[in-house]
Amino acid sequence: MDGIDLAQRPNFCQACTIRNRAICADLDDEEVALLNRIGRKRHLQPGEQLLWEGEAAILVANVVSGVLKLSTATADGREQIVGLVYPSDFVGRPFAETTPYGAEALTDTEVCVFQRKDFDRFALEHPRLEHKLLERTLTELDRSRRWMLLLGKMNAQERVASFLVETSGRLQGGRKDIGASGEPSQIELPLSRQQIANVLGLTIETVSRQFTQFRKDGIIEMPSSRTIVVPDRSALLARTG
Amino acid sequence: MDGIDLAQRPNFCQACTIRNRAICADLDDEEVALLNRIGRKRHLQPGEQLLWEGEAAILVANVVSGVLKLSTATADGREQIVGLVYPSDFVGRPFAETTPYGAEALTDTEVCVFQRKDFDRFALEHPRLEHKLLERTLTELDRSRRWMLLLGKMNAQERVASFLVETSGRLQGGRKDIGASGEPSQIELPLSRQQIANVLGLTIETVSRQFTQFRKDGIIEMPSSRTIVVPDRSALLARTG
DNA sequence: AGCTGGAATTGATCTCCATCAAGGCATTGC
DNA sequence: GCAATGCCTTGATGGAGATCAATTCCAGCT
Structure with missing residues (x-):
């Protein structure tokens, strides 16, 4: 962590696959070099925890590849997944002393981590960042409010259908051209049935039954339990509520 | 809206009751004068709409006094309240073309409104703002995620108890000294039973029954249906989950 | 006072999903 | 091969809260 080490560190950002999509996108080369200095790459294995709910907010990070879940729990241990973090997304809580939710890798994940205080300082000095x-935070707030509609008002079928629509959209990085008309799209779910249930405020059994129902109705195909093929997106959308 | 009119407009901000708590708090006098020029005061009656879900994002605003609800609806008209906006809070969606939720006054409300494009431009030029x-957006995101825990995992009793705790907190402007030990605190609910139900993802009947139950258990008193007295906050917290 | 209309409460019934319980089906290690 | 383990699926049952249906309450009006 000393100056010499930092100065010698290669500039990872230049070759970064999410360089143009993450929050660093608008920074110029000089700024990126500065940011590169205070950050470092880190690999997370599935199940590995990056942030702990209620603990001091030490780290923030950009996700380079992989998927993380954000979750909160009640006092007696019921867990609710409150966010999914995909490549180019930001994770962590800047400008606060404690982390309001836990973050855990669902897949093999590469993140670009910063000491929160370093990041806060850098952000204050660089308005473009x-x-x-x-x-990003405004978009995430919009997303979490749509999620609240799902949790507050939708039945099991609508929740699972919405989840599949949203997940296919996020996994394709927001591209809308795929599956819009007729071509089937394929989703590789980064979540187990239990985790999907925790996202949707349902139980694992209910989620499983809905998948089975959709399969019987010809709305999806399931080559394996985590691979979902959607032959006709509009049929799925019709069950969204 | 012409220049002369703007120049003559008195600087409302100087006497603004939320001047030191809203997003304008860190601006200097000159900046506030500029902001004052592009904003104007507006009064809303209970039930009056400020933003329409899905419409063009024309306005943003600061709430000076009163309470607003933010809501989204499913295609078939089920409404979910996804946010409550109290004095000094910001409402609207900067940097986007459409408003993702509706905003409607619950009480007599004073807001300080801006054309969204004016506001966006001003914000880009004033990093402190x-x-x-x-x-504020990060805090609101934290709040909405806690809300997701409520909607996804809590039963009716826990939801209503959490709502009362949260509401009393927000109405007191975040002060924690009140009701902490023993003194009773009194809440004047800005929402009808139906609206509370729409906040909590329950029905009006279930909310009503929970209130009755809490009253019978001596956890709250109800001088009128919208006035709640909490003799012992910890008893309420104990039912929060 | 008496009337009126909207909101809240209370009761009776039903339904969707949680819960409980078993069995299927992969993958891993011996 | 075949136990063992973890995840998923399927079936049977129950319960919390939704739904349907009356009252009751209360503020505003005449």
Whole structure:
């Protein structure tokens, strides 16, 4: 962590696959070099924890590849997944002392981590970064509010259908051209049935039954339990509520 | 809206009751004067709509006094309230073309409204404002995720208890000294039973029954249906989950 | 006072999903 | 091969809260 080490560290950002999509996108080369200095790459295995709910907010990170879940729990241990973090997304809680939720890798994951205090300082000094972070946070707030509609008002079928629609969208990085008309799209779910249930506020059994129902109705195919083929997206959308 | 009119407009911000708590708090006098020029005060009656879900994002606003609800609806009209906006809070969706949720006044409300495009431009040019907005948005995201825990995992009793705890907190402007030990605190609910139900993902009947139950158990008193007295906050917290 | 209309409460019944319980089906290690 | 383990699926049952249906309450009006 000393100056010499930092100075010698190669600039990972230049070759970063999410360089143009993450919050660093609007930074110029000089700024990126500075950011590169305070960050470091880290690999997470499935199940490995990056942040612990209620603990001091030490780290923030960009996700380079892989998927993380964000979760909170009640006092007696019931867990609710409150966010899924995909490549180019930001994770962690800047400008606060404690982390309001846990973050855990669902797949093999590469993140670009920063000491929260370093990041806070950098953000305050670089408005373009802060602006990107604001846009991202506003989008995430919109997403979590749509999620609240799902949790508050939708039945099991609508929840599972919505989950599949949303997940296929996120996994394709927001591209809308796929599966819009007729071509089937294939999803590789990064979540187990239990985790899907924790996302949707349901039980594992109910989620499983809905998948089976969709399969029987010809709305999806399941080559394996984590691989979902959607032959006709509109049929799925019709069950979204 | 012409220049002369704007120049003559008195600087409302100087006397603003939320001047030090809203996102304008860190602006200097000159910046506030500029912001004052592009904003205007507006009064909303209970039930009056400020933003329409899915419409163009024309306005953003600060709430000076009163309470607003934010809501989204499914295609077939089921409504979910996804946010409550109290004095000094910000409402609206900067940096986007459409408003993702509706906003409607629950009480007599004073807001300080801006054309979204004016506000966006001002924010980009004034990092201190954008920083405040970011902090607020991050806090709101935390809040909405806790809300997701409520909607996804809590039973009716826990939801209503959590709602009362949260509401008393927000109405007191975040002060923690009240009701902490023994003194009873009194809440004047800005929401009808139906609206509380829409916040909590329950029906009006279930909410009503929970209130009755709490009253019978001596955890709350109800001088009127919208006035709640909490003699012992810890007894309520114990039912929070 | 008496009337009126919207909101809240209370009761009776039903339904969807949670819960409980078993069995299927892969993968891993011996 | 075949136990063992973990995940998923399927079936049977029960219960929390939704739904349907009356009252009751209360503020505003005449």
